[in-house]
Amino acid sequence: MTRSILGIALCALTIPALAxxxxxxxxxxxxxxxxxxxxxxxIADSIDDNCDSISARKLRALSELNSLRNYALEKGYSSQEVKAFVTSKTEKARARALASDWLRGRGAVVGAQAGYCKIGQEEIAKDSLIGQLLRFDG
Known part of the structure; x- marks a missing residue:
């Protein structure tokens, strides 16, 4: 009996659909x-767009996106689901609105660079993911 259960368990581990x-x-x-x-x-992108003294680290951002894509695929999302999500205009608008709310909550004001630059400097100093996606210019 033990042998049968072990055999079924090993078989299930080797066949993903049954695992x-x-x-x-x-x-x-x-x-x-x-x-x-x-x-x-x-958030980092918005800081890049609104602060002349800070810019995006594009290669770092690309690396992060690739890691995130791999994470989503490993979780079980299909390539099509991931692509549909990241290219969705609705989802981009939702994310931009959330980023704008977050920045506004930290003191950023549209049209005023100082707030965006301050937040960017703080995030770079904290070495947060936002800060890792940014760098000081010149």
Whole structure:
């Protein structure tokens, strides 16, 4: 009897479809890690757009996006789901609005560089993901 159970268990481990039933994934636009990471990217992008003394580290951002894509695929999201999510105009607008709210809550004012630059400097000093996506110019 023990041998049969062990045999079934080993067989299940080698056949992905039998290893575990496909668990329903939460919608990708509600997955916490993915959304928090993307939000930080949108925040950094907004700082880059609104502060002349700080710019985006584009290669670092690309590396982070690749890591995030791999994370999503490992979680079980399909390539099509990931692509649809990151290219969705609705999701981009939602993320930009969240980034804008976050920045406004930290003192940024549209049209005034000082607030964006201050936040960028603070995030760079903290070495947060936002700060890692930014660099001081000149």
């Amino acid at each position: 575990a039933p496909a668990l329903a994934l939460e919608p990708i636009n509600t997955e916490k890690h993915i959304n928090e990471t993307l939000l930080q990217g949108f």
